[in-house]
Amino acid sequence: MENIEVPTVDWPERAPVGDWLQGASAVVVLSVDVDAESPVLARGEHYLNHLTTMSHQAYGPRVGVPRILDLLDRYSLPATFFVPGVSAERWPSVMEAVAERGHETALHGFTHRHPVHLSESEQREEIERSLKTFSKFGIEPVGYRAPNWEMTRFTLDLLGEFGLRYDSSLMDDDRPYAVRSGDRTLAELPVQWLLDDWEQYAFLPEPNIGQLIEAPSKVVDLWTAELEAMRAFGSLCMLTVHPFLTGRPSRLHALEQFIQFALSRGDVRFARADELAELVLAGGPAERP
Ligand SMILES: [Zn+2]
Numbered sequence: 001m002e003n004i005e006v007p008t009v010d011w012p013e014r015a016p017v018g019d020w021l022q023g024a025s026a027v028v029v030l031s032v033d034v035d036a037e038s039p040v041l042a043r044g045e046h047y048l049n050h051l052t053t054m055s056h057q058a059y060g061p062r063v064g065v066p067r068i069l070d071l072l073d074r075y076s077l078p079a080t081f082f083v084p085g086v087s088a089e090r091w092p093s094v095m096e097a098v099a100e101r102g103h104e105t106a107l108h109g110f111t112h113r114h115p116v117h118l119s120e121s122e123q124r125e126e127i128e129r130s131l132k133t134f135s136k137f138g139i140e141p142v143g144y145r146a147p148n149w150e151m152t153r154f155t156l157d158l159l160g161e162f163g164l165r166y167d168s169s170l171m172d173d174d175r176p177y178a179v180r181s182g183d184r185t186l187a188e189l190p191v192q193w194l195l196d197d198w199e200q201y202a203f204l205p206e207p208n209i210g211q212l213i214e215a216p217s218k219v220v221d222l223w224t225a226e227l228e229a230m231r232a233f234g235s236l237c238m239l240t241v242h243p244f245l246t247g248r249p250s251r252l253h254a255l256e257q258f259i260q261f262a263l264s265r266g267d268v269r270f271a272r273a274d275e276l277a278e279l280v281l282a283g284g285p286a287e288r289p
Contacts (some may be wrong), residue, residue: 007215010153015178015185018283020276023267025231027260028277029189030079031145034094036061036087038112039147040204048194053205057244061091064247069101071252075259079103080273082145085130086112090191095137104272105134106143107164114150123155127162142274143154145169149191153272160184166277175279187277191238194226201245216254224261231265236276
């Protein structure tokens with residue numbers, strides 16, 4: 001038995017955390033992943049000829065994003081938009097509209113290929129090309145989310161190397177924490193499938209992407225129940241929506257009901273991811289860029 005090798009996970013070292021709750025019982029970050037065509041094309045470029053599938057994805061930037069922006073305006077709420085580099089290049093109007101309305105734009109890979117399936121040089125190229133694309137819009141992003149949340153330890157270290165301030169791809173807490181990334185410290189703003197619309201609404205022709213259409217009322221139940229319970233733990237409710245899914249009318253209404261529920265509690269704060277990350281890092285030996 002002594003010969004069995006037990007693998008160990010190479011966890012990044014953690015650092016002290018600042019007061020990110022700021023007196024609230026829980027914090028909601030509304031995060032919008034503007035994937036558009038990228039997750040489908042990352043599975044195979046033959047989908048370029050599949051006009052219906054491409055149009056299903058294009059509903060996001062064409063219809064979903066403007067509606068989500070209008071909803072945020074109605075409640076004067078901040079949000080963070082994660083945009084793959086290729087989607088930013090295909091849909092420049094999205095980048096411009098999000099910036100004009102005062103929201104944050106952050107990195108989400110270049111091609112939306114999942115880091116766990118990429119070599120280290122490919123992972124580096126994904127970040128470099130995304131940063132180049134964002135700079136064409138005059139945007140210096142400070143945050144990153146791995147496509148499909150499929151992060152590697154190497155990606156985490158790259159984020160520090162490129163001077164980013166936070167990641168939002170990991171799941172080992174429901175409160176933000178600080179991790180060492182190379183010789184820097186990053187804030188981690190954890191996510192969870194429960195708080196993602198993909199698992200509820202994604203219906204696409206490719207197997208293993210999504211084959212579900214759930215009732216928006218079920219989604220309101222899931223999300224409000226989680227937030228209500230989170231208030232007892234001082235948690236981060238990192239809600240993740242995709243404009244090609246949540247932009248549909250009844251689902252947008254479900255998002256509005258969730259927002260109304262959160263506001264009705266009186267002790268739930270809404271924040272952009274970058275704002276939250278700076279509060280997290282204020283508690284530790286964070287190196288200013
Ligand atoms: Zn995505």
